[in-house]
Amino acid sequence: PMLCARYLRVKHQGQSRFERGFIRLRDWYGRSLRTMLGHRGWVYGGALLSLLAMIGLFIILPKGFIPTEDSGMIMGNLEYPQGISFAQLEKTQQAIAAAVGHNAAVQTVMSSAGQGAGAFGSGNSGRLIIRLKPLGERPSGTQVIAELRQAVSHFAGVQASFQLPPAIQMGPVSSQSNYQYILQSEDQDSLNAAAPKLVAALRKVPGLQSVNSDLQLANPEIEVHILHQRAQALGVTPEIIEQALNFAFGGTQVGTIYASTNQYEVILDLARQFQANLGALAAITVPGSAGLVPLAALAHFAYGVGPLSISHYNGLPSVTISFNLAPGVSLGSATQAVQDTAAKILPADVQGEFGGSAAAFSQSTGSLPMLLLATVALIYAILAILYEDFIHPLTILTALPLAGFGALLALWIFHQELDLFSFVGIIMLVGLVKKNGIIMVDFAIHRRREGASAVDAMVDACVTRFRPIMMTNLAAVLGILPIAIGVGAGAESRVPLGVAVAGGIIVSQFLTLYVTPAFYVLLEGWKERWRGKVSASETASHRAI
The missing domain is CATH 3.30.2090.10 (Multidrug efflux transporter AcrB TolC docking domain; DN and DC subdomains)
Structure with a gap:
């Protein structure tokens, strides 16, 4: 208000072309809204279809956790034949580092012989930390990894694993690849026999790359x-x-x-x-x-x-199987494939569970939807306290399924995963989208107190508040657009968040302008009928007395 009083000035001049066009759009919206409120059954049917479509999109969308981002660095883990001498290991490591350094996209290579994943010492492993050139001077990190894997493939007996580091590293388990599946058993012999069979089976699963284990018995x-x-x-x-x-x-x-x-x-x-x-x-x-x-x-x-070493996890002998994902493969489908393969291969006395990021992903698939429901319940409670009413908050929250449908639809159109970042975007939508309902319902309540009918009150509210609704939504979309486009270093991890928020706002922008008013009229009718029944019951009681 202070800035408006200071800077806003009344201009006594004719309406601009943009203003005239906006007024025509607002008037058309008012007429179409009154028509739709006369055929509310179609609106309720469309809202139901949007809800069912949202559930279907949630099921079919590929699930991820923490996306990798092209930060200009690639981590390489090398595993050499068991029993190799350190002199031979050092010589081969230097040759591999030189082959990696010859790639046109590589700026520097730091090589460490005798150091395995997680910076732990090992007699037959090596580590490469590869710094890439600026993004404008090279292809994507995924393409560079494919080139490096091809360059190292001719070194006999060397298993190389290259990966882009995730935005957030999860879990204490270290391995040659990004994701881990941990086998445990009280019988070491049974564990030693089952692990190679599972590794061989997982190497045949489409979508998995760099499958290996820390079991070394030779x-x-x-x-x-x-x-x-x-x-x-x-x-x-x-x-x-x-x-x-x-x-x-x-x-x-x-x-x-x-x-x-x-x-x-x-x-x-x-x-x-x-x-x-x-x-x-x-x-x-x-x-x-x-x-x-x-x-x-x-x-x-x-x-x-x-054995070169004997690993333990939670007090039991263990073998850690690690794997990476092929480009375009979601973590959800990969973990399901690993579980299905393990169920066919593992004997009864060997159990398997995911570790690190894969374990956190499995836990998040159940906790994140509960977090979303808790957020909606908290918002409903706050709105019920502010309005001193249990019906009006429901009217405001009718926009949330439409926003969720828009977010999931945008992720599906642009081939993005439903990962942790996009789920955060959907939770953000809960706060952004309910604003439209608050603006409309608050004004409609004021008009109802003046004696207007539910339809007239909501039409007046939507037409009067049409400009702020459009302005705030347009500002939100334009603000999130750079994130959705993916501008800047490491932007790949933030693209799902921007796509989810932008898609949810755009779809809810158009649908809630008709759905929320229709539900307001419906719930107001229920409230009036309920009050009529209560009044009739009280009148009958007084007459009986």
Whole structure:
């Protein structure tokens, strides 16, 4: 009001062409509204069809969670053959980093050998952090990933996984890919047998990429079989043998040398040329009751394979299967495909559940609709308190299903997922769309108190408030349009939000101009009939008294 008093001025001049056109549009709307209120059954039928269409669109729309965005960075995880030496791993890692760096869209590559997903150390893994050129100088991140996957495919034995980092990282589980499915069992052997079968089956499922697991059972190792009776006779315990092997191959600090300006750790281990030689074990001596005893006299050695690591999740042995989504595949359809495949493959003593972002998505599919219902219930309670009436808030809220239909229809037309961001947009619509109903119903209540009929009161309200309704909705659509178009870096994740809000406002803009007045007349008629029955009942009671 202060700014209006300061800046608004009355202009005594003829109406502009735009103003004349707007007045004609407003008058046409008033006439068409009065006609539609005379045929309210068609309006109620159209509203019912919109509600059914909204439910159908909710069912068929692909479901997502947190969309990936092209932020100019790609994360690459590399898994090498089990038992590879660090020298060979480092050499291959450098070659892969060079091949990735030759891509025209890549600006810089940071390579880390021996580091797996989640920055955890691993003997047969590597990690690449790839910084891309500005978006205007390169194709999309999805296309760059396809090119990088093709460039790395000729490295034998290397499993490479590239992904755009999600806008929000969910869950503590780290893996080679964005989404995880965790297998658990009390029987380690049954778990080890089931996991490779499920991985092989998931690699055949359309829409899944970079399917792998953290189960690695073929890591080369040297088995030391202690001859217990001979060791006991020579006074050598298994703990002494374990300590000697740890000194030789583990590298143990046994002292510190203090200099005048620095200090140096003393590390005891075998020379590097002997650590890869099985014959070096025979030369190791351990202390016994009669002096030093050669280890070859106490044990025999053999080559074997074993697990690189044993993972646990919630206290049980576990195997984490990770996967990425192919372009255009929704997380909802992918998780359903994983569950269906697991139900066919897994034995009864192995259970599976999603972890990380996939687990959060499964939980959100039930919690987000409840959040929306809670929002509507809260708004109804506030409106009922403000109007001191239980009927008028229902009239105002009749616009919400139409806005939901518009939002879902826009997502379907523009091939967007119903993800977390678009659901936030639908919740925003609850607050934006109810404004139209408040503007109309509030003025109609005032006209009813002056003695106008329900139809006349609502027609006057809609015609009088037609300009502010159109202005506020147009301002909201224009404000959300840059988000819907996807302008700026990382805009892909925000596009569903903008599309949902813009579509909901546009559809509700036209439908609620007829639906809300029709429901107002209907509910006002019910209220008048109910009051008539109450008055008749009270009159009869007084006469009986």
